[in-house]
Amino acid sequence: MMTDFWDKNDLPKGNTVLIEGPLRSGHKIDYDGNVVVMGDVNAGAEVRATGHIIIFGALRGMVHSGAQGDIHAKVLALMLFPTQLRIADHITCPPQGYEEIAGKAPEVAQITGGKVVIEQLIV
Amino acid sequence: MGEVIVITSGKGGVGKTTTTANLGTALAMMGKRTVLLDTDIGLRNLDVVMGLENRIVFNLVDVAENRCRLNQAMIKDKKLDTLSLIPAAQTRDKTAITEAQMEKIARTLKKDFDYVLIDCPAGIEQGFKNAVAGADRALVVTTPEISAVRDADRVIGLLEAAGLPHPEVIINRVRFDMVRRGEMMGIDDIIDILAVELIGIVADDEDIVISTNKGEPIAKNQLSAAGKSFRDVARRLAGENVPFQDVGGGRSLWRKVCAVFNR
Ligand SMILES: Nc1ncnc2c1ncn2[C@@H]1O[C@H](COP(=O)(O)OP(=O)(O)O)[C@@H](O)[C@H]1O
Numbered sequence: 001m002m003t004d005f006w007d008k009n010d011l012p013k014g015n016t017v018l019i020e021g022p023l024r025s026g027h028k029i030d031y032d033g034n035v036v037v038m039g040d041v042n043a044g045a046e047v048r049a050t051g052h053i054i055i056f057g058a059l060r061g062m063v064h065s066g067a068q069g070d071i072h073a074k075v076l077a078l079m080l081f082p083t084q085l086r087i088a089d090h091i092t093c094p095p096q097g098y099e100e101i102a103g104k105a106p107e108v109a110q111i112t113g114g115k116v117v118i119e120q121l122i123v
Numbered sequence: 124m125g126e127v128i129v130i131t132s133g134k135g136g137v138g139k140t141t142t143t144a145n146l147g148t149a150l151a152m153m154g155k156r157t158v159l160l161d162t163d164i165g166l167r168n169l170d171v172v173m174g175l176e177n178r179i180v181f182n183l184v185d186v187a188e189n190r191c192r193l194n195q196a197m198i199k200d201k202k203l204d205t206l207s208l209i210p211a212a213q214t215r216d217k218t219a220i221t222e223a224q225m226e227k228i229a230r231t232l233k234k235d236f237d238y239v240l241i242d243c244p245a246g247i248e249q250g251f252k253n254a255v256a257g258a259d260r261a262l263v264v265t266t267p268e269i270s271a272v273r274d275a276d277r278v279i280g281l282l283e284a285a286g287l288p289h290p291e292v293i294i295n296r297v298r299f300d301m302v303r304r305g306e307m308m309g310i311d312d313i314i315d316i317l318a319v320e321l322i323g324i325v326a327d328d329e330d331i332v333i334s335t336n337k338g339e340p341i342a343k344n345q346l347s348a349a350g351k352s353f354r355d356v357a358r359r360l361a362g363e364n365v366p367f368q369d370v371g372g373g374r375s376l377w378r379k380v381c382a383v384f385n386r
């Protein structure tokens with residue numbers, strides 16, 4: 001038996017959407033599932049997902065993962081510098097001085113100990 | 124067959140009209156048959172910037188409503204015989220003309236001209252839709268301010284949706300001293316966000332205000348750096364490879380990685 005790869009028939013269907021970026025100001029995504037964006041999400045753009053949000057680019061806009069209350073949902077971006085970031089019912093924005101350190105490495109935002117915590121992704 | 128180019132921005136006051144006047148002048152100086160179309164109905168001022176206000180008899184709305192023929196509304200430039208202007212109406216509003224009428228006018232004009240430059244009003248409503256309707260190509264003017272760049276980004280999205288997928292950007296009113304001090308967004312920062320081609324950089328220059336007030340576009344002034352910047356854009360529009368002056372402020376390695384997917 002081969003167990004080290006996924007058979008595509010065993011994977012759940014339609015729970016993740018892949019979107020080609022950049023998402024520009026005024027663009028809006030609202031998805032029941034996970035969202036992967038290839039490209040930047042610019043300020044003025046919004047991405048909302050009931051699951052995780054992964055951005056292969058710079059995040060400058062507004063994102064909301066776990067939009068229906070999933071506190072385990074994450075936001076991951078190559079450059080994480082959102083206007084505002086929400087996970088479940090937590091609303092945060094980058095602290096002052098954050099632009100000095102933002103963008104040095106991919107980062108992940110998640111709820112840890114009841115708070116949204118942003119950490120560098122170890123790769 | 125000529126090319127119809129719309130000059131737009133989203134935000135007002137960033138330099139659309141100034142750019143239209145100067146690019147038109149520069150293209151005409153290169154011998155290109157060029158016509159400028161002011162679509163800022165109700166707030167016309169391209170005629171003032173060109174110093175042609177006192178020659179207006181008919182305007183764009185008169186053409187659309189068949190009160191005159193297209194060439195009756197065309198005003199010849201004071202000096203350049205390859206350049207003319209079709210002014211906007213001052214006493215009407217943006218709903219005085221439709222997208223279909225604009226498309227027809229643009230289609231007719233490009234049979235006789237190398238370049239049809241459309242000066243777009245601010246905003247993203249009917250006036251914008253009209254200005255974009257007949258365009259083959261779009262230039263987006265922005266200044267190095269966050270609000271202007273944000274609006275440029277919005278407009279680029281709308282242009283893409285309207286079937287103009289590769290707008291080019293002119294960054295106007297750059298203050299290089301402020302960029303060097305880190306007090307103003309740099310060229311690379313702006314292009315990083317907008318992820319489109321750069322076609323021009325114009326410095327903030329009070330001589331532009333002076334020349335505008337005189338109705339003499341600065342592109343005619345061979346001694347002015349801003350004039351040269353506009354002439355460079357005209358040459359790039361015409362397909363020449365004109366290098367940009369080195370303005371510094373490169374990107375960090377990481378930002379390059381981020382930009383990969385956008386190009
Ligand atoms: N590079 C520049 N340096 C200095 N002033 C400028 C420059 N570009 C435009 N201006 C001035 O800014 C004002 C607005 O420009 P305008 O072209 O009318 O903008 P828009 O058509 O986008 O509303 C005008 O007074 C113009 O003279």
Ligand SMILES: [Mg+2]
Pocket residue numbers: 139140141163168243244
């Ligand atoms: Mg104007």
